[in-house]
Amino acid sequence: MARTATPSEDTAVRSGRRTGLERDDVVAAALDLVEREGSAALSMRRLATELDVGTPTIYWHVGSRDELIAEVLRLQSTRLAERAIEGTTPRERVFSAARHIWTSSIEHRSTTSLAHQAGASSLLAHHLEAALVLELEAAGLVGRDAADACRAILMAVGGALVLALRDPSAEYRPDNLWADSEAPIDPETRAALRAEADLEAISAVALHAVVDHYLPPDQVT
Amino acid sequence: MARTATPSEDTAVRSGRRTGLERDDVVAAALDLVEREGSAALSMRRLATELDVGTPTIYWHVGSRDELIAEVLRLQSTRLAERAIEGTTPRERVFSAARHIWTSSIEHRSTTSLAHQAGASSLLAHHLEAALVLELEAAGLVGRDAADACRAILMAVGGALVLALRDPSAEYRPDNLWADSEAPIDPETRAALRAEADLEAISAVALHAVVDHYLPPDQVT
């Protein structure tokens, strides 16, 4: 189901040998599984069942779970990089690149969580990050300035993501947390803390500030 | 070893009943275990062995692993809140509160990782967050302004933490990632991306910008 059909496979008994399975198929199936059923569903045994092979076969192809995850994130990273950056001014294009990181993280939250949990978010973001760096260079930054601007933008996006991707089913949502808080907080503030936040708008404040700090002003043409 | 001594316990056979163990002991031992051996070491069985009881005993006291983790984070959260905020001007004190979140997250990275993985970072940060909100109110903010300022500051700190707490043993550190990157990036920029970053300094840029955006200027007295 997750594997592409191979000649003489339909009625084959497959009692020991030749599955036609390749490393890329395993990785693609793993990514598919994560996207469909969440990062917790990605177990070696589950994946083997999905591919209709024995568990050790997975190991033969990808080595270990950690390596598999790394490959899954690399695959997703290249897929995400296909999205084109928009805008005409350097500033617009930098914002567009930053926005790509945000939207793709939200759209593929299972994969983002996987990267998050594995401490490998840099792997997942890498190609989008490279695109961002190129736009920063096009805007006139080089060396440390470009690197630091990239990191600052990543922080602004990443910080918003941490808040955005929290499990909303938990009983310790900020919502409940502030309701129970014994701190002498103004009722109006408390209500605002309990209400849902426009994280993207708040993140934009930091993003604009950071871009203003690092980027030279746009040329007027 | 992690449990406080109880009368008539030393030579007791403890063959079924009365351990003198309480919920708080279990939670404290769990926090201790995480701090000592990392978040991965926190398994119900391991913790039971540590406390010299059967595994179901842990369940009897805390219900489930998720509940245990929540309690652990609540405990650590209140401990962290004891740190006093410094500074005289509202602005200084807001920075001090924000800095507390950063430093305590770095100092207790295992617990931070645990919260991170469980998607419960809001639980761990909650008391420090409350302290921050109080300082923001002291600085003249109320309602939505205070809440949004708090979130913006959290993003700035949280974004830096995501970058700071990545596993440095992985072969996909940013370092290696940029070395292998095929993107046409300027050599100088590439070198800067590979070098270690002063994350705290970069984070400070966003932090100052955010505070400037939300806070009224300090009164001159």
Place this chain on the structure above:
DNA sequence: ACCTGAACACCGTTCAAGT
């Protein structure tokens, strides 16, 4: 080279049973 069954050493969780 590619794949398997069976095993090892772990998990979280439940439950009848003991005191």
Place this chain on the structure above:
DNA sequence: ACCTGAACACCGTTCAAGT
């Protein structure tokens, strides 16, 4: 009320053995 041994249904990983 508090604690246990034993079991269920999972894990990641390895390894001798098959073709």
